[in-house]
Amino acid sequence: GENVEQHPSTLSVQEGDSAVIKCTYSDSASNYFPWYKQELGKRPQLIIDIRSNVGEKKDQRIAVTLNKTAKHFSLHITETQPEDSAVYFCAATQSEQFYFGTGTSLTVIP
Amino acid sequence: NAGVTQTPKFRILKIGQSMTLQCTQDMNHNYMYWYRQDPGMGLKLIYYSVGAGITDKGEVPNGYNVSRSTTEDFPLRLELAAPSQTSVYFCASSYSGEGYTFGSGTRLTVV
Numbered sequence: 001g002e003n004v005e006q007h008p009s010t011l012s013v014q015e016g017d018s019a020v021i022k023c024t025y026s027d028s029a030s031n032y033f034p035w036y037k038q039e040l041g042k043r044p045q046l047i048i049d050i051r052s053n054v055g056e057k058k059d060q061r062i063a064v065t066l067n068k069t070a071k072h073f074s075l076h077i078t079e080t081q082p083e084d085s086a087v088y089f090c091a092a093t094q095s096e097q098f099y100f101g102t103g104t105s106l107t108v109i110p
Numbered sequence: 111n112a113g114v115t116q117t118p119k120f121r122i123l124k125i126g127q128s129m130t131l132q133c134t135q136d137m138n139h140n141y142m143y144w145y146r147q148d149p150g151m152g153l154k155l156i157y158y159s160v161g162a163g164i165t166d167k168g169e170v171p172n173g174y175n176v177s178r179s180t181t182e183d184f185p186l187r188l189e190l191a192a193p194s195q196t197s198v199y200f201c202a203s204s205y206s207g208e209g210y211t212f213g214s215g216t217r218l219t220v221v
Contacts, residue, residue, distance in 0.1 A: 032208055043212040096207045100152035
């Protein structure tokens, strides 16, 4: 099966700075890469996703980049705000099964 | 449109007891999933279903069973609870296998 690694496990940034979270995957057949945000005690929620035929996707302050050759993808959050503090999970899939990374706990310091 | 509804939200079981975690979705999604989330870990797939009458094992199916008799419902059964099953359980659904909608989770403690 697929193996997804996510780094870093924790990340602290000053409010207004950028945050970058990176994931690598092992199965070159994976073609869909979603990112989820999970606030403390809440359910994971989809924040952005990218398909393998696209190299970059942006939605306001959030962007995701994909490098298929190197098999890695990254989440970029610009102008971070305290409400961005949460755990972020990446995932990869080429079928019905999603394989999740172990999560990054992001803290935005006011 | 309630989305994905899970019950109960919290439960304490004694070792060897059984229980069923309920999951219902009203979005007419074909795909439904059960994940467990251990502290500091990612989500591990227990079982999934691509439609009524069809179920498949995920990464960590041992100790669990599922059924999918209708499109809406996907209950997860624990037959002989063990401490290793202490976790937060999330049900999820999707229309096409992408863009999951998660339920609010069930926090289960086995003592």
